[in-house]
Amino acid sequence: MNAAKADRIPEDEASLQLNDHGELRHLLTLEGLDMPLLVDLLDDAEGFLTPEDNLPARSDALAGRTVANLFFEPSTRTRASFDLAAKRLGADVLNLDVNTSSRKKGESILDTIYTLEAMRCDIMVVRDASVGVPAYIARHVKDHVSILNAGESDVSHPTQGLLDLLTIRRHKGSFADLTVAIVGDIRHSRVARSAAFGLQTLGVGALRLISPAAMAPDADDMPFANIIDNLDDGLADADVIMALRIQRERIPNLDGIPGPDEYFASYGVSRNRMRLAKPDAIVMHPGPMNRGVEIEGALADSAQSVITEQVANGVAVRMAVLERVAKSLERR
Amino acid sequence: MNAAKADRIPEDEASLQLNDHGELRHLLTLEGLDMPLLVDLLDDAEGFLTPEDNLPARSDALAGRTVANLFFEPSTRTRASFDLAAKRLGADVLNLDVNTSSRKKGESILDTIYTLEAMRCDIMVVRDASVGVPAYIARHVKDHVSILNAGESDVSHPTQGLLDLLTIRRHKGSFADLTVAIVGDIRHSRVARSAAFGLQTLGVGALRLISPAAMAPDADDMPFANIIDNLDDGLADADVIMALRIQRERIPNLDGIPGPDEYFASYGVSRNRMRLAKPDAIVMHPGPMNRGVEIEGALADSAQSVITEQVANGVAVRMAVLERVAKSLERR
Amino acid sequence: MNAAKADRIPEDEASLQLNDHGELRHLLTLEGLDMPLLVDLLDDAEGFLTPEDNLPARSDALAGRTVANLFFEPSTRTRASFDLAAKRLGADVLNLDVNTSSRKKGESILDTIYTLEAMRCDIMVVRDASVGVPAYIARHVKDHVSILNAGESDVSHPTQGLLDLLTIRRHKGSFADLTVAIVGDIRHSRVARSAAFGLQTLGVGALRLISPAAMAPDADDMPFANIIDNLDDGLADADVIMALRIQRERIPNLDGIPGPDEYFASYGVSRNRMRLAKPDAIVMHPGPMNRGVEIEGALADSAQSVITEQVANGVAVRMAVLERVAKSLERR
Numbered sequence: 001m002n003a004a005k006a007d008r009i010p011e012d013e014a015s016l017q018l019n020d021h022g023e024l025r026h027l028l029t030l031e032g033l034d035m036p037l038l039v040d041l042l043d044d045a046e047g048f049l050t051p052e053d054n055l056p057a058r059s060d061a062l063a064g065r066t067v068a069n070l071f072f073e074p075s076t077r078t079r080a081s082f083d084l085a086a087k088r089l090g091a092d093v094l095n096l097d098v099n100t101s102s103r104k105k106g107e108s109i110l111d112t113i114y115t116l117e118a119m120r121c122d123i124m125v126v127r128d129a130s131v132g133v134p135a136y137i138a139r140h141v142k143d144h145v146s147i148l149n150a151g152e153s154d155v156s157h158p159t160q161g162l163l164d165l166l167t168i169r170r171h172k173g174s175f176a177d178l179t180v181a182i183v184g185d186i187r188h189s190r191v192a193r194s195a196a197f198g199l200q201t202l203g204v205g206a207l208r209l210i211s212p213a214a215m216a217p218d219a220d221d222m223p224f225a226n227i228i229d230n231l232d233d234g235l236a237d238a239d240v241i242m243a244l245r246i247q248r249e250r251i252p253n254l255d256g257i258p259g260p261d262e263y264f265a266s267y268g269v270s271r272n273r274m275r276l277a278k279p280d281a282i283v284m285h286p287g288p289m290n291r292g293v294e295i296e297g298a299l300a301d302s303a304q305s306v307i308t309e310q311v312a313n314g315v316a317v318r319m320a321v322l323e324r325v326a327k328s329l330e331r332r
Numbered sequence: 333m334n335a336a337k338a339d340r341i342p343e344d345e346a347s348l349q350l351n352d353h354g355e356l357r358h359l360l361t362l363e364g365l366d367m368p369l370l371v372d373l374l375d376d377a378e379g380f381l382t383p384e385d386n387l388p389a390r391s392d393a394l395a396g397r398t399v400a401n402l403f404f405e406p407s408t409r410t411r412a413s414f415d416l417a418a419k420r421l422g423a424d425v426l427n428l429d430v431n432t433s434s435r436k437k438g439e440s441i442l443d444t445i446y447t448l449e450a451m452r453c454d455i456m457v458v459r460d461a462s463v464g465v466p467a468y469i470a471r472h473v474k475d476h477v478s479i480l481n482a483g484e485s486d487v488s489h490p491t492q493g494l495l496d497l498l499t500i501r502r503h504k505g506s507f508a509d510l511t512v513a514i515v516g517d518i519r520h521s522r523v524a525r526s527a528a529f530g531l532q533t534l535g536v537g538a539l540r541l542i543s544p545a546a547m548a549p550d551a552d553d554m555p556f557a558n559i560i561d562n563l564d565d566g567l568a569d570a571d572v573i574m575a576l577r578i579q580r581e582r583i584p585n586l587d588g589i590p591g592p593d594e595y596f597a598s599y600g601v602s603r604n605r606m607r608l609a610k611p612d613a614i615v616m617h618p619g620p621m622n623r624g625v626e627i628e629g630a631l632a633d634s635a636q637s638v639i640t641e642q643v644a645n646g647v648a649v650r651m652a653v654l655e656r657v658a659k660s661l662e663r664r
Numbered sequence: 665m666n667a668a669k670a671d672r673i674p675e676d677e678a679s680l681q682l683n684d685h686g687e688l689r690h691l692l693t694l695e696g697l698d699m700p701l702l703v704d705l706l707d708d709a710e711g712f713l714t715p716e717d718n719l720p721a722r723s724d725a726l727a728g729r730t731v732a733n734l735f736f737e738p739s740t741r742t743r744a745s746f747d748l749a750a751k752r753l754g755a756d757v758l759n760l761d762v763n764t765s766s767r768k769k770g771e772s773i774l775d776t777i778y779t780l781e782a783m784r785c786d787i788m789v790v791r792d793a794s795v796g797v798p799a800y801i802a803r804h805v806k807d808h809v810s811i812l813n814a815g816e817s818d819v820s821h822p823t824q825g826l827l828d829l830l831t832i833r834r835h836k837g838s839f840a841d842l843t844v845a846i847v848g849d850i851r852h853s854r855v856a857r858s859a860a861f862g863l864q865t866l867g868v869g870a871l872r873l874i875s876p877a878a879m880a881p882d883a884d885d886m887p888f889a890n891i892i893d894n895l896d897d898g899l900a901d902a903d904v905i906m907a908l909r910i911q912r913e914r915i916p917n918l919d920g921i922p923g924p925d926e927y928f929a930s931y932g933v934s935r936n937r938m939r940l941a942k943p944d945a946i947v948m949h950p951g952p953m954n955r956g957v958e959i960e961g962a963l964a965d966s967a968q969s970v971i972t973e974q975v976a977n978g979v980a981v982r983m984a985v986l987e988r989v990a991k992s993l994e995r996r
Contacts, residue, residue, distance in 0.1 A: 053476040053664075055396040056452040064719040066748060077447055080426055084398060084451055087424045092751045094744055107952030115741055115951060118975035119748055120720040144717040287447060288439030311450035332717075385808040385996070387728040388784040409779055412758055416730060416783055419756045619779060620771030643782035 013135045023328040026138045026147045027321050029156040030198040038201055042166050044320035045313065052312070056084075061323045062091035068121035069095045070112070071150070072128040077287055077311070078150050078160075082125045085318035089326075094121060113137050117145055122329060123322065127151040143332055146325040154188045154250055159321060160286055161194030163314040165202060167306055168240055170313070171282050175199065179206040181234045181277075183269055184244030184294050185215040188251060191286045192244060196222045210234035212267065214256045215246070231267050235276040242284040243269040243295040260293045270296035274304065282306045345467045355660040358470045358479045359653050361488040362530040370533055374498050376652035377645065384644070388416075393655045394423035400453035401427045402444070403482070404460040409619055409643070410482050410492075414457045417650035421658075426453060445469050449477050454661060455654065459483040475664055478657040486520045486582055491653060492618055493526030495646040497534060499638055500572055502645070503614050507531065511538040513566045513609075515601055516576030516626050517547040520583060523618045524576060528554045542566035544599065546588045547578070563599050567608040574616040575601040575627040592625045602628035606636065614638045677799045687992040690802045690811045691985050693820040694862040702865055706830050708984035709977065716976070720748075725987045726755035732785035733759045734776070735814070736792040741951055741975070742814050742824075746789045749982035753990075758785060777801050781809050786993060787986065791815040807996055810989040818852045818914055823985060824950055825858030827978040829866060831970055832904055834977070835946050839863065843870040845898045845941075847933055848908030848958050849879040852915060855950045856908060860886045874898030876931065878920045879910070895931050899940040906948040907933040907959040924957045934960035938968065946970045 014032020019025040048057040067086040069079055086093045126134050127150040134149040151157045172178055186192045186209045199207055207225040216227055228234040283305045291297035346364020351357040380389040399418040401411055418425045458466050459482040466481040483489045504510055518524045518541045531539055539557040548559055560566040615637045623629035678696020683689040712721040731750040733743055750757045790798050791814040798813040815821045836842055850856045850873045863871055871889040880891055892898040947969045955961035
C-alpha cells in the first residue's frame with residue numbers, strides 16, 4: 001500500500017485538477033492546490049451554511065446537470081452528503097451500487113465511466129479502494145466531465161479535508177498559531193492525509209500525527225508533520241484534536257493491532273486527557289465513531305466536540321465544490 | 333419480546349408525539365393519540381385521494397425539506413409509499429440502506445441520527461426490529477427534527493394503522509356499530525396492534541382478535557378486544573375482516589407453528605368462510621400476502637377485497653402525516 | 665429455454681402493445697410493431713439528442729407521473745438509462761431492488777404490481793429472467809398503467825433493439841442495402857433477437873447471425889436471417905458488426921463453451937478481422953464488454969466503434985418511448 005502511495009505522482013495529479021483558465025475542474029487531492037483556491041472554496045462553503053433550524057441552502061447552479069455517485073466501496077455518510085449537496089443545487093442524481101451489478105459481468109472501470117459519460121453524467125463522484133483510480137479516470141474522461149474523489153484507498157479524501165479545514169477555521173480563525181493533533185491510525189487514513197496537506201497549505205502552526213508505531217505514517221510521506229507516539233505528549237497545548245477510527249479493513253495483518261480496551265487506554269481521546277490540551281481546544285472525528293475505542297463517548301457529546309458541525313460543513317463544502325466544477329465546465 | 337412490550341411506557345411515548353401547541357410532531361404510535369387528531373389525519377388523507385386514472389395529488393408543502401428513509405429492516409412497500417408521499421409533497425428524499433454500510437463499521441444508531449440531523453434531514457422515517465427505537469430516537473433529536481415510525485418490532489406501525497382506519501371509514505362510515513375481526517398471527521403483528529389501538533380510539537363497536545393459541549396476544553395487551561381461537565366464531569356477522577401474515581421472522585421457535593395447508597384449513601380466510609360474515613363485509617390484508625395460506629387467492633381478488641385500496645390510502649395517509657409534522661416544525 | 669420461447673404467442677403480445685387508437689401503450693417486444701411506428705420512435709429519439717458538450721435534453725412530458733423501475737435481475741446500465749430518461753422528462757422515479765425485499769416474504773409478482781399500481785406508478789419498467797413476464801403483467805394492469813420491457817430472459821429487450829436501430833440509422837441512413845452481422849452468443853441473447861426483429865421490420869438488406877454451433881439460434885426462430893458459423897465468412901463485406909457477450913448466466917451446461925482465449929481466436933471481433941468488412945463498417949456492442957474475449961479492446965476504442973453512441977442513443981430512445989406511452993395513457 002505504501003509502495004502504491006510512493007508510485008503516485010502528486011504534481012501530475014495536482015495540475016490535472018485545473019482547467020486552462022486555472023479553475024478547479026476535478027477534485028482529486030488537496031496536494032498541490034494553492035492557498036487562494038482553498039480559501040475560496042471555504043468561503044463559498046460558508047455561504048451555504050444556514051442556521052440549523054432554517055431550511056438548508058438551495059440554488060439552481062446544477063439545474064439540468066446529472067451527478068453520478070459511483071461508490072466501489074460502501075458508504076453511508078459521504079454518499080448521502082454528496083447526494084444531498086447535488087440535489088440542493090438542482091442536479092439530477094444517479095446513485096450506483098457498483099458492487100452488485102456490472103462489475104460481476106467483468107466490465108472494466110473505464111467502460112463503466114464511458115457509459116456514464118455517454119448518458120451525460122457531467123460530474124462523477126468516485127470512491128474506490130485502489131490508489132490512483134480517481135486520477136486515472138480523470139485522465140480519460142471528455143472535456144465536459146468532472147471527477148470528484150470521494151475517498152481513495154488510504155491516500156486521499158479531499159472533501160473530507162476541506163470540511164475539516166472549514167470546521168477549524170470557523171472555530172479558530174487563522175491557522176498560523178494553531179497546533180493540530182491527529183490521533184490514531186494515521187498510516188491507513190485518507191482522512192488524516194487530506195487534512196494534513198490542506199493544513200500545510202493554509203500555514204498551520206504545528207501538525208502532530210500521534211499513533212502507535214504500527215499505525216505511524218512513513219517518515220517521508222508528510223515531512224512537514226511531527227510524528228509522535230505518546231498521546232500525552234501529542235495533546236499538550238493543542239488547539240485542535242482529531243481522533244481517527246482504526247481502518248481494520250485496510251490493515252493486511254491485524255496481529256500487532258491492540259484490542260479496543262488496550263487501544264483506548266493508550267490512544268483513546270478522553271475528557272481526562274483533554275486537560276492536557278488548551279482549555280478551548282476542539283475535538284473532531286470524521287465518523288463513523290467507535291465510542292470507547294478511539295474516543296470517549298462523553299467527550300464526543302461534550303461542548304468541546306464539533307463532530308456534528310463537521311457533518312453539516314461537509315454538505316456545504318460539497319455544494320461549494322460541485323458549484324465550482326460546474327462553472328469550470330461551462331467556461332470550458 | 334413480550335417482556336419488551338411490557339417495558340414500554342406508552343403514556344410517555346404518546347406525550348412525546350405532540351409539541352407545545354398540541355400539534356403532531358412525531359408519529360411513534362397510535363396509542364394515546366386522541367380521536368380528534370386521528371379524525372383530522374384521516375380527513376387530510378382523504379384530500380390527497382384522486383380518481384385512480386387521474387394523476388396523483390401533489391403539493392409543495394415539503395419543498396426545501398429533506399426526508400430520510402432509514403430502514404434497518406428490509407421493506408419494499410412501506411419504503412416506497414413514504415418515498416412517493418414525500419416526493420409528491422416536493423421534498424428531497426434520501427433512501428438509506430443501513431444494513432450494508434455504517435452499521436458494519438460499528439456506529440451507534442444515535443450517531444447515525446445525529447449525522448442525518450446535521451445534514452438537515454428534517455423528517456426521518458425509521459423502521460427497526462427492536463422495541464422502543466423510534467421513541468428513543470425522538471427523545472434525542474433536535475427541535476427541528478421529526479421522527480416517523482415505519483414499523484417497530486412487533487409493537488407499532490402507526491401509518492399502517494391509519495391507512496386501515498381510513499379504508500374502513502371510506503367503506504363503512506362510522507365505527508360505532510362495526511364488528512372488526514383481525515385474523516392470524518396477532519401476537520407478533522405490529523399491524524394488528526396499531527389497527528387495534530386506532531379502532532379503540534375511534535370507538536369501534538367490537539374488536540375480535542382471532543388466532544391459534546401460539547399466536548394470541550397476551551390477555552392484558554389489548555384488554556378492550558375479544559380474543560377468540562375459533563375462526564368461524566370470530567367471523568360471525570363481522571363487518572370488516574383483516575387477514576395477517578405469519579411473522580415467521582419474529583417467532584423464536586417455529587416448532588408449534590402449523591404448515592401452510594394446515595394453517596389455511598383452520599385460519600385461512602376464504603370465500604366460503606366469508607359467508608359467516610355480513611354480506612357486505614370487506615376483506616383487508618396489509619401485504620405482502622401469502623395466497624392460500626392466510627387468505628384464499630380468489631377472495632383477495634374478489635369484489636369484497638379492499639386490499640389495493642389500502643395501498644392507495646397508505647400513500648395518502650403518509651402525505652397527511654408528513655404535511656402535518658412539517659407544519660408543526662414551522663410553528664415551533 | 666427454447667421450449668419457453670416456442671410457447672410464446674408473439675402476435676398476441678404485439679397486439680397487446682397498442683391501445684384502441686393504435687398508439688403504443690406497452691413496449692414488450694419489437695416483433696409485430698410495424699415500420700411506421702418504429703420510424704416514429706427513432707425520429708422522436710433523434711429529437712432528444714444534443715451535442716455531447718451541451719446539457720442533455722429535457723421536457724416536462726412526464727411531470728406528475730411516477731415511473732417504477734422493477735428489476736428482478738441486477739442491472740446498472742439499463743436501469744440507469746431508464747432512470748435518467750424518466751427524470752429528464754420530469755417524472756418521479758421509484759427504483760425497487762426486488763431481490764432483497766418482498767419476494768423473500770413470498771409475495772407473487774402480480775401482487776407486487778398491484779401494489780405499485782395502487783401507489784400510482786403509471787409506468788413500470790420491468791426486467792425479469794423468465795420468459796413472458798412483461799406480457800403477463802401487461803395483461804393484468806389497469807388502463808392507466810403502461811409496462812415497458814427492460815430485458816426478458818433470452819427473448820426480448822426492445823429498447824436495446826431500438827437504440828441499435830437508431831445507431832445504425834444515424835451512421836448508415838437507410839437499411840435496404842445494409843449487411844448486418846451479429847457475432848457471438850446469439851442463442852442466449854435477447855439483444856440479438858430484438859435487433860434482428862427490428863432490422864427485419866425496417867427492411868435490412870441482409871442479416872447474418874454468426875456463432876459456434878452451441879450458441880446458434882434455432883433455425884426457425886429468426887428464419888429471415890442467415891446462420892453462419894465461420895466468423896470470416898460472416899464479416900465479409902458487412903456494413904455493421906455487433907459483438908455480443910457470452911451469457912454464461914443463462915447457459916445451463918457450460919461444458920462445451922470455449923474459454924476466453926479460445927473464443928477470441930475463433931469468434932473475437934478484432935481490428936485484423938475487420939479488414940474483411942467494408943472499410944466504413946461500424947462496430948457495436950451492447951455492453952458490458954469483455955475486452956479480449958468477444959471484442960478486441962483496441963477495436964472498441966477505435967474510430968470504427970460506435971459503442972458509447974449506443975449508450976447515448978439508449979437514453980434518447982427511452983425518453984421517446986416514455987413520452988409516447990405517457991401520451992397514450994392521456995388519450996385513453
